[in-house]
Amino acid sequence: MGDPAALIMPSTIPLDDAKVAAELTQYLPDLWKAIIDTDIDGAGSTSERVDRGSALYGKRFTARRLARTVFMGATPSVMSGHKGVEKKRIFLGTALPGDVPGNFHSALDQLASGSTYLYSEGPSYWYDTHPNISKTARDFADSLPIADVWAEVHERLAKNRRANTYFAGVVTAPTGPPDVADTEDTRLVIVGPEHKHLKGRDDSPAMEFARRLLTDRAGGMRQFQNSLVFLAADSRRTEDLEKATRNFLAWRHVLRQSAAMQLSGQQEQQAKTRMGEADSVVTSRLVEAYDFVIHPVQEPGAPFTLDAVEVRSGEDLLVRAGKKLHDSGDLSTQWNARAIHRDLTGVLGKAWAEQGHITLGVLWALHAQYPYLRRLRNRDVLVEGLDSVFQNTSWEFEGFAFADSYDGERYDGLVLPTDSAGAPAYVDGLLIVEPKRAIAQREAELADLMPNVDPVRPDTDQNRRGDSGSGGEIRRADAPKAAPTRYFGTVELDPVAYQRSFNDAAAEVLAHLARVPGVDLRVTVEIEATTPAGFDDVVRRIVSENGATLRFTNNSFEEE
Template sequence: MSFKPWREIAVPHEDVLKGTFQQAEFAADLSRVHAGTANEEYQNPVHFFQRTYITEGMRLLLDSVVRRMTGKGGDPVIQLQTAFGGGKTHTMLAVYHLAKGEVPISELQGVAAILDVAGVTELPKARVAVLDGIKASPNQPTVREGHVIRTLWGDLAWQLGGAEGYALVADADASGTSPGKAVLETLLARSAPCVILIDELVAYVRQFEEGKTLSGGTFDSNLSFVQALTEALKAVPTAVLLASLPESDKEAGSQRGVRALEALAHYFGRVQALWKPVATEEAFEIVRRRLFTHINDKLAMEAVCRAYADFYAVHRNDFPVETQESRYFERLLHAYPIHPEVFDRLYEDWSTLENFQRTRGVLKLMAKVIHRLWKDGNNDPLIMPGSLPLYDADVRNEAIYYLPPGWDPVIERDVDGERAETWAIENTDARLGSVHACRRTARTIFLGSAPATSNQLVRGLELERVLLGAALPSHPVGIFRDALTRLRDRLHYLNHANNRFWLDTRPNLRREMEERKRRYQDREDVYPTIRERLQRSFASGVFGGIHVFTESGDVPDDWALRLVVLPPDAPFSKSGQSLAQERATEILKKRGDQPRFKQNRLIFVAADHDSISRLKDHVRSYLAWRSIVADYKDNRIVLDNLMAKQASASLEQAEETVRRMIREAYRWLLAPMQEARPGKGLSEVIWEYFPLNAGAQNWSQEIERVLKENELLITEWAPIHLRRVLTEWFWREDVKEVSALTVWQQTCQQLYLPRLRDDTVFQSTLAAGAESRDFFGFAQGKEDGRYVGFSYGKRYSPILDSSLLLIEPAAAAAYAEQQRAAEEAARGGGLDGGAGGTASVPTGGSPSYAGDSASGAYTVGGTPVGQAVMRQFYGTIELDPIQAKKQFADVVDEVVQAFTVRPGVKVKIAIEIQAESATGFDEGLQRTVRENCTVLRFKNFEFES
């Protein structure tokens, strides 16, 4: 039998369809409406009544207000006292728009009928005063047109009568004492017809401390004002007061709040008419009016509801007794397109949770459900408990927000989602998968059993109610019975007893696991486990070494590319400087106590700051389950077969969770770099960060992919890029060649240079550029001004050693030309420039000859070859004492290392420190400096007068 799906009959509001609804839109705010700043659906009277279902309680209340405003009776004081989220503010908004009279009554849906019953043909506009206990402050007066208003009665008088009305209570407002009943009667009479709306009065009154006077008066003076106001209202036949009070002591807040609630309830109770606006059955229409625009095919709607009612009647032994009553068909119609069982579970079970607001909580959850189902093209005849798309993150998060911690893995593992057991069962059983029987059953059990409270006498859903939430009229009931049987055997968190089923965050051995879990410490147990898993997860690939949680002194300072995985106590956060950057900077700058030179050979991986606590928690769970299983195998604990299976299954799940969480947590790749700014030197180290895909099959390949795509690591380098680096950093006007080994080593050291995978990449680049005259020339050394093994524009296989030189193209071309000329001259019997002249080959510029030199020695590049060989170097530099550490590191990098990389060069460094003080050095400082100098093995040190 085929039925029209709900999506073809009921049309959701646009904001629900698009998913643009906001949580705040479900919360009516009386003060914002009064100020004219509320959302359109609350601010506009026409839109408000279009989306408002006038319940029986609200109809009677509006009838009383209408009669009161027109002097035809009605109650002078109405107290709205319902549970949290029961619609108090929404009801007051209906009175507000009715009393303001901003649009004709005929445009307010459902209101004209109320006036007809009351015998009112025209409703006068009333003056409306709104007192919001949350917005008002007992000790922060407001200023209006030069008048300082301090108290509730001052605010009330101003709203009703302006400056003239305020004058009646000005003295009482200034002194913080309640005005008398007679004054309030005068105020109300002058302002009539008038409506006073007081919201969250307890929240205001509970702020007054005992015996303390604030600008808003005292605790007692505010209670006296309420008493006087309620009495005065009885004397003015066209004035009415609506006040909201919380239903329970818990909502009242502190002990002072409870006292305020008791006192206010007492004074209101003397004259009030108590209203409870929303009945449970009426909530069906409230939700439908807010979430759906209209029903466009009522005949199809009735056909669907009739099919369900008949289905339940035919299978009367499979479903709850109430479904056999004729009234259940009416319930189906009233709730359409949502199944009544959804409302029953939400209003009966979920509303018992501390933070779940009856109407507003249902609206928020169902709006997300409908949006996702519409987006996915759901074709169910009704939106049932089994239809809830808990695979959707928004829906799942909205549901588990109200629940104790631990439900997310329950849903993900057992109920819904691609990794859920229900999906796995359906993928292997086409009969169950064709109707999503396992998912529908698990979702139903979740909705009916997740909101467990301590006062529940019996836990779980009866079998009949599970079938009611999952079964469809077009499919046999037996499919869903079979699905439930499969779930009992497979699901980890599903419990059953006495024909009832429930999901829990704890498996059977959860308590034992939690006890053991607390034994494990971060550094002794958790970190080594994470380290072991990480080490198993990586393959070396492009890296010469992978260092997991390694101290800086144990990370080699060599030419190999190295990946450093930072420990969990150094996580990364995008929000700003994090522990990861600090720890990585320490390793980058130092190898133990020594400075690190090959800084451009380090790449870092760090855990996400927001995920690391969950990772550690999951590791503790894994360790606990592992210990339980080990103890069971060693006969240290006794488990029955079911518990043993549960323990093994829990261990497997915990191990998989740890593996997944490690991937999800360690998802940040950090790469250091520096900017070289002309005339300003090097910038501080800049950390670039990139996310890793936790779902990638091969983690090492994923790291390599991110490195390559973001040009953090070069595996193939074009010669043109090498020439650009040489031109920018190595060749200068007076230096036309550079050691290739120096260039390679500098790329390993300097963070502003490209990071190459290894020296083979560099050698391949050299070879690729050898045959072209556009990039560089080669030589295997330079002796007496001549290039040894010179090659330019020819196939060349360079060997990367200390003798290999890279020559600037123009200089190489000039040298090649000079070689050619010299060869031609040699073949012609000599040079034309003069007898006995010997050709020299410059490194750049024009050739020069012996005849050009006044000394008679030939030159290369303008440097006389005959001059003395420089065998020693001496240099002195003064360091800024504040920046000495950085400056000395620069000296080592830029000067000292230029000598130390050459074989046979001996370098001696001496440090001279001079300190002067006009006032002299005290004994403590002298002792400290002498002791430190001794430890550091200074050759000479002394203080002088």
């Protein structure tokens, strides 16, 4: 069969050789020679320009070999009902030892967009004798103002405006500080491609734009600097994104103007196909271009600086940006009591130690304001972290207590994680209290509630029992007094805030009685309700059924 290396591949046939071209085109209409010179082979052809524009293609003549293969494989089918040769067969007819097949895809795309006579439909490609509409599209693409190109990119970025696991909100392609509200929840700002970032440059357009947004807001200075992070395009890839977007806009224009341009059915189908292909390329280039997450970092007492990290995985812009920050510890969607205590005794230690407490509202504002504190997705993350203290058995050393208010001497509504009353209402005014102060107050309150021991009394006749004249049994005043063995208490609950009143009673009284070893604790609730108008049938039915379900011993309505 001969030496396999001597086999001639379609891609190796030198169509730029006059004798070879003449031999092949003698069976074809004369205009094919001009088509070969224009698009397929030789100096100045489309394939030669594509190779010349890329070191990857040029050193192996990749585009030229692909064009030759398409011509050799598809030309016999031009007059048939099934034109073209499929992409996989084109690659098989082109590949030589040392080729990188991945380069074939992009080279063929560039041939299709730059050729005058090359057509494509689905996976098939062919050269035809009728000029395609690529030149019209190319001319339109070249004439587009850059602002129109980036406007299309902005519109595509806007499709990512949705809250997700990592960010409470997304801002796309803002023009300046007025477009970005100064709020506390963490948002991702997707910077427009006109503000691109160059790796290693602290003064790139993207970095300068991020600084401006972090410093200014509409009407003044920005307060919540730790609530913004940025996703920026890599300057090395924005050129490809621009070219792909221009190509898409050009083919969309051709398709929209198909009637005015009096396109044939084949040309209209070509425009539709090419626009779809260009649309996919723009989507791909967009993901590839947005490769840097920029966020502020800070040491306590120092101004913030910006850090830019590359993102190299994931198809979803928002998810991959959030995951990168989350994995590096620069964004948290969960928080815990130990971490909060670490901050309160660390970077916030001076203020917490002096006051003994900090409000929830202030703590959340500090997280949103200063990058030296952990960046949290939103306020709910901090609240969940605070609430986790109720599962922390060592809260005295790495936790905190809560209170409603402080009058300078005493905390009102004090709640310890060990209290059975449960968590407080997580309002901005809630005090997060230092454990030592909370425990000291609770111990003082317990001391006030303990019964006093009677002092030693003198021996008097009042301390004697029995008949005074018969030498009955005498109990001396200095004998130990027996401790009381029964407690009974009644409290009237606030009829409006009955749940809070009951919780207070449970925390301040029931909790301490329940801790006594061997105690037999019984708690009953007595409910009395009267109304001059009387209770209607619906209320009577619901209350009676629910009371029976809850095993009320007395559960009835009556007339006074």
